[in-house]
Structures are given as structure tokens and as C-alpha cells.
Amino acid sequence: MEFLTHLASLMGVFAFCQAVLHTIFPAELRFALLKLFNRVFNCFSSYCYFDITEIDGVNTNELYNAVQLYLSSSPSITSGTRLSLTRALNSSAVTFGLSNNDRLVDEFRGATAFWEHFVVQRQSQTLSWRLLPEEKRGFTLRVKKKHKSLILDSYLNHIMTKAEDIRRMNQDRLLYTNSRGGSIDSRGHHPWECVPFKHPSTFDTLAMDPPKKAEIMSDLRDFATAQSFYQKTGRAWKRGYLLYGPPGTGKSSMIAAMSNFLGYDVYDLELSEVSTNSELRKLLMKTTSKSIIVIEDIDCSINLGSRRKRSMGIGRFESGFGNAGGFGGNVGGGGGGNSTNSTITLSGLLNFTDGLWSCCGSERIFVFTTNHIDKLDPALLRSGRMDMHIFMSYCSVAALEILLRNYLGMEMSELDDEELVSEIEGLVDKAEMTPADVSEVLIKNRRRGDKRRAVAELVEAMRGRVEKGKGV
Numbered sequence: 483m484e485f486l487t488h489l490a491s492l493m494g495v496f497a498f499c500q501a502v503l504h505t506i507f508p509a510e511l512r513f514a515l516l517k518l519f520n521r522v523f524n525c526f527s528s529y530c531y532f533d534i535t536e537i538d539g540v541n542t543n544e545l546y547n548a549v550q551l552y553l554s555s556s557p558s559i560t561s562g563t564r565l566s567l568t569r570a571l572n573s574s575a576v577t578f579g580l581s582n583n584d585r586l587v588d589e590f591r592g593a594t595a596f597w598e599h600f601v602v603q604r605q606s607q608t609l610s611w612r613l614l615p616e617e618k619r620g621f622t623l624r625v626k627k628k629h630k631s632l633i634l635d636s637y638l639n640h641i642m643t644k645a646e647d648i649r650r651m652n653q654d655r656l657l658y659t660n661s662r663g664g665s666i667d668s669r670g671h672h673p674w675e676c677v678p679f680k681h682p683s684t685f686d687t688l689a690m691d692p693p694k695k696a697e698i699m700s701d702l703r704d705f706a707t708a709q710s711f712y713q714k715t716g717r718a719w720k721r722g723y724l725l726y727g728p729p730g731t732g733k734s735s736m737i738a739a740m741s742n743f744l745g746y747d748v749y750d751l752e753l754s755e756v757s758t759n760s761e762l763r764k765l766l767m768k769t770t771s772k773s774i775i776v777i778e779d780i781d782c783s784i785n786l787g788s789r790r791k792r793s794m795g796i797g798r799f800e801s802g803f804g805n806a807g808g809f810g811g812n813v814g815g816g817g818g819g820n821s822t823n824s825t826i827t828l829s830g831l832l833n834f835t836d837g838l839w840s841c842c843g844s845e846r847i848f849v850f851t852t853n854h855i856d857k858l859d860p861a862l863l864r865s866g867r868m869d870m871h872i873f874m875s876y877c878s879v880a881a882l883e884i885l886l887r888n889y890l891g892m893e894m895s896e897l898d899d900e901e902l903v904s905e906i907e908g909l910v911d912k913a914e915m916t917p918a919d920v921s922e923v924l925i926k927n928r929r930r931g932d933k934r935r936a937v938a939e940l941v942e943a944m945r946g947r948v949e950k951g952k953g954v
């Protein structure tokens with residue numbers, strides 16, 4: 483209570499001084515005295531202040547937008563009484579913002595940052611080529627003087643990086659295709675065409691063993707946050723994943739889940755549309771960072787018969803066009819490897835994924851999918867090219883539980899029929915049903931809304947496959 487009375491009297495004295503100053507001294511002298519007062523005040527204050535205005539002169543201050551985005555992701559933002567809501571172009575996400583005179587406290591490596599958002603009426607417009615908004619917006623950042631260098635060096639960089647990530651995650655994903663081959667056509671059109679990519683698949687909906695899923699997610703997270711690691715080790719900041727397994731096991735769904743998880747766009751590279759290695763190189767150079775470059779069913783799009791087999795004269799293999807890699811290989815159209823007029827070589831592809839070309843751009847993920855890993859040349863599969871090989875297998879019990887949750891909204895434990903559960907657990911592995919097969923049975927029963935009937939039909943289907951010798 484005492485403190486408040488002191489404060490009130492101090493404020494009274496301060497207001498009285500101001501009134502006296504107004505009457506006795508001319509404006510310039512008042513301004514100089516106030517400036518001196520501020521200087522003296524600042525000398526004794528342990529805080530320093532930074533103003534970040536929305537418009538800096540006549541240009542937009544990028545840092546203002548970054549701070550707005552960064553603070554919008556702060557957990558304490560929702561405790562604000564009044565928030566501004568914004569939605570960026572091509573984005574389906576809404577971001578919160580601080581409104582007038584709102585405050586927010588942020589912690590960064592032991593330093594406390596006090597943020598205040600101010601909105602004031604702009605004085606009369608000075609003559610400028612750009613009409614400035616009526617209101618002047620900005621942030622005032624208050625921090626302890628001892629943290630000044632930490633704030634100026636690391637904190638602001640952290641804000642810019644985080645804001646860039648938030649901006650990207652809020653943007654809808656794009657899917658690029660090289661439907662026009664790889665060349666920049668005569669009208670100078672870009673070799674990649676893009677469309678919005680709103681694939682619903684996420685790691686939550688993906689039916690696969692949880693430990694394996696967790697390992698993949700942590701590998702992706704490590705990659706996305708490992709810029710300094712790749713710089714320190716002198717490696718190109720890229721990572722390759724080979725997804726292999728029978729049809730309908732989720733390889734394409736996994737790619738969509740990766741894209742949604744990382745907020746990366748997807749470049750779906752159709753090799754049969756590319757006619758030369760140099761076009762392949764151009765396509766790579768035209769991709770953006772933070773993207774996933776995909777070659778689906780690579781065993782069909784390139785005739786990559788294993789060199790081991792070829793040296794024993796096994797398998798048809800047209801010799802390449804004298805390429806540097808010492809082994810031939812041209813783009814086969816379709817599975818049979820009938821050579822088209824394309825002259826892409828295996829060495830071209832190897833350089834594309836891990837060679838001189840692969841450094842044309844960083845922060846890229848390469849994903850190849852195949853139903854037949856044994857058809858691929860080991861050079862393509864080695865670490866540094868396909869760093870992680872992921873077998874997308876038939877449905878396991880754990881995967882089945884995820885599908886039951888996704889499609890029927892039920893847990894296996896809800897069946898409360900021990901016999902049935904143990905029969906399902908006994909049948910799943912032998913039946914060798916893909917998640918696509920299981921999804922089909924569950925979808926058929928969705929409309930009926932009868933979960934038990936759906937499970938009974940699924941058990942029937944599994945029994946059928948086992949009896950047909952599918953699983954024995």
C-alpha cells in the first residue's frame with residue numbers, strides 16, 4: 483500500500499514538473515530538458531528498449547512482420563484479451579496477433595523479453611511516394627541491458643528463422659510436376675508446373691508400427707534442424723529415403739505425410755519425361771530448398787538392372803550412350819525397360835542424388851519408391867544416396883489398430899471379445915493384407931455404421947486369404 487502512495491506522489495510530482503515546464507520554458511528548451519531527463523533516467527535504468535515499427539521510413543519492416551508471426555506462436559498469446567486475426571494468401575491457417583497496447587513476455591536462453599505492441603495515430607502525412615497508413619504500428623522490446631548482445635545477435639535471428647518456418651507451415655503445400663519434361667521451353671516457361679497439394683495423409687493417419695514411425699519422424703526432424711551439422715561435416719544438406727514394399731502399403735501416403743510433417747513442397751519427378759542428363763540437372767537446380775524430390779516406382783521409370791546381374795549377362799539391358807559412369811542405363815519407359823529416346827543414364831541419376839549436382843541446392847529430401855528393391859542397382863541404394871531404407875509392409879496388429887481407429891473410430895480393446903481379438907492377432911500376419919486391402923473392407927462397412935459387422939467382415943477376409951494359402 484505504501485509503495486502505491488509513493489508511486490502516486492512521484493507521478494504527481496512528475497505531472498506537476500511537466501505542467502511547470504509547459505508554462506515557463508519554450509518548446510525547444512522543453513524538448514531538450516525532456517531529452518536530458520530521459521538520458522538521466524536511462525542511465526539509472528537496468529533495461530534497454532528497442533522500437534520495431536511496421537513501416538521503416540517508407541519500406542515495410544520485415545522484422546515487424548516476423549515478430550508478429552513469432553509472437554503469434556507464443557503459448558501465452560491466447561491469454562491476451564484482444565487479438566488480431568490474420569490469414570495470409572494461399573494459406574488456410576489463421577494467425578493470432580497482438581492488438582493495440584497488448585503485452586507479452588517471452589523467454590530466450592535465460593533472458594526475459596518484454597514485448598509491447600503499440601498503435602498510434604500517424605502525424606500529418608509527409609510528402610512521400612507511398613501513402614502511409616493512418617496508424618503507426620510497432621513493437622517495443624524491453625530487455626535487461628546485460629542481455630543486449632544476446633538479443634541483438636541470437637534472439638532476433640531466432641525470431642526471423644521461426645517466423646519463416648511458421649510462414650511456410652501456414653502456406654498450403656504445393657505439388658510440382660515436370661509434365662513438360664525438363665527443359666525450359668522456347669517461351670522460357672519453368673520446367674516445373676505446380677498445383678496446390680492438400681493430401682490428408684499425416685503420420686497420425688499412417689498405419690505402421692509406432693516405433694518405426696517414431697524413428698522416421700525423429701530422423702526427419704533431425705534432418706530439418708541440422709544445418710550446422712551438415713556445414714561442419716562438409717556434406718550437402720540433403721537426405722535420401724527409399725520406400726519399398728508391395729503395392730498399397732502406403733509409400734505414396736508416406737510421402738504426403740512427410741510433406742505435411744515438415745511443411746515441405748513435393749517435386750514429383752517423372753523420369754520418362756526427361757530426355758537428357760543435363761535436363762535432369764536443370765530440373766534439380768530449379769527446385770526450391772525445403773522440398774521433397776520424389777521418383778515413384780523408380781524400378782519402372784529407369785532400367786536399373788543390377789550391374790551384378792548384367793555382368794553375368796542376366797536381364798535385358800541396352801547399353802547406355804557411353805556415359806561416364808562406366809555402366810549404361812537409359813530411361814526405360816514402363817517396367818520392361820524398352821528404351822525410349824531418352825538418354826538419361828544411371829550415372830546421371832547417381833550424380834543427381836549424390837554427386838556434384840546434388841549440391842545444387844540444399845535442404846532437400848530425395849524419396850524413391852519401388853515395389854521391387856532387388857531390381858535396383860546397389861550404387862543407387864548406398865548411404866549418401868538412399869540413407870534410410872523403409873520397408874512398407876503388410877498390415878501388422880499395430881497398423882490394424884490405427885486403421886480401426888481411423889476408419890471406425892474404435893479401439894481394438896472395445897471389441898471386449900477376447901477370443902475374437904486373439905483370432906485377429908493370429909490371422910493378421912499370415913493373411914498378408916495390405917493397409918489398402920484392410921481400408922477397403924472397412925470403408926465398405928462405413929455407411930452401415932455397424933463396427934462389429936465391419937470387424938467380422940475383416941476377419942472373414944483374413945480367414946479367406948489364409949485359407950487360399952495366401953499367407954501360408
Ligand SMILES: Nc1ncnc2c1ncn2[C@@H]1O[C@H](COP(=O)(O)OP(=O)(O)OP(=O)(O)O)[C@@H](O)[C@H]1O
Binds near residue numbers: 734853
Ligand atoms: N500404411 C497406410 N496407412 C494408411 N493408409 C494406407 C496405408 N497404405 C495404404 N493406405 C491406403 O491405401 C491407398 C493406397 O495407398 P498408397 O497409394 O500410399 O500405396 P502405395 O504403397 O503408394 O501403392 P503403390 O505401390 O501401388 O503406389 C491409400 O488410399 C491409402 O489411404
Ligand SMILES: [Mg+2]
Binds near residue numbers: 734735
Ligand atoms: Mg504409390
